Amino acid sequence: MLYGTASDISQQILRTDVAGMPLEWIDYREAARLYHSEQVAYSCGTRLYTVFGGYSAASGRRSRIDVNSIIATEGTSQGLTFVRDKYIPPLNNRTLFKRDANLCLYCALRFPTRDLTRDHITPLSQGGKDVWSNVAAACRRCNNYKGGRTPEQASMQLIAVPIIPTYAEYIYLKGRRVLADQMQYLLTHIPRSSPLHARLTDHLSDNDSIFDEI
Numbered sequence: 440m441l442y443g444t445a446s447d448i449s450q451q452i453l454r455t456d457v458a459g460m461p462l463e464w465i466d467y468r469e470a471a472r473l474y475h476s477e478q479v480a481y482s483c484g485t486r487l488y489t490v491f492g493g494y495s496a497a498s499g500r501r502s503r504i505d506v507n508s509i510i511a512t513e514g515t516s517q518g519l520t521f522v523r524d525k526y527i528p529p530l531n532n533r534t535l536f537k538r539d540a541n542l543c544l545y546c547a548l549r550f551p552t553r554d555l556t557r558d559h560i561t562p563l564s565q566g567g568k569d570v571w572s573n574v575a576a577a578c579r580r581c582n583n584y585k586g587g588r589t590p591e592q593a594s595m596q597l598i599a600v601p602i603i604p605t606y607a608e609y610i611y612l613k614g615r616r617v618l619a620d621q622m623q624y625l626l627t628h629i630p631r632s633s634p635l636h637a638r639l640t641d642h643l644s645d646n647d648s649i650f651d652e653i
């Protein structure tokens with residue numbers, strides 16, 4: 440049985456390693472399993488769910504697990520630390536559009552995800568690669584207009600530098616709906632120099648609760 444203080448049971452939980460480095464998003468079932476198998480070292484953030492299990496034959500009491508929005512789990516992740524420093528996240532449209540805040544990086548207007556496309560800044564036909572640093576969210580109109588040209592050839596200008604997300608940034612980008620306390624936590628792992636840092640800080644001061652996806 441499950442009681443939630445979260446707005447719905449699909450709210451994801453941020454899992455970190457014991458040193459507090461963000462690892463991944465998990466759902467309440469996975470979190471309950473980690474609590475149950477005593478792999479949770481400590482938790483932060485706010486309580487999202489209370490999961491009730493069976494009654495103990497010995498004590499007659501019912502097991503109860505409080506699941507928080509951020510949980511740190513045991514185990515070493517040295518291998519991961521090594522990987523994380525050189526990590527290049529996989530490229531996909533959902534995270535790309537979120538990186539660019541659902542703005543077309545040419546006309547600077549905001550679009551719903553379905554109306555955005557992945558533009559190759561240097562077109563594939565001119566030897567451009569399908570990598571984070573060569574892609575931008577673009578509306579259909581701008582992408583059509585640009586066609587097989589580079590921004591210079593088309594006399595267009597990008598409004599932002601197409602960054603390669605760090606590991607922590609990628610975790611943020613992958614989050615479906617990131618709570619304010621989770622956002623705050625992730626921010627401490629995102630470099631101040633990152634354009635995402637400024638954007639997330641603005642978000643936090645605008646809205647103290649939940650950030651919905653567009």
Ligand SMILES: [Zn+2]
Nearest residue numbers: 543546578581
């Ligand atoms: Zn546009």
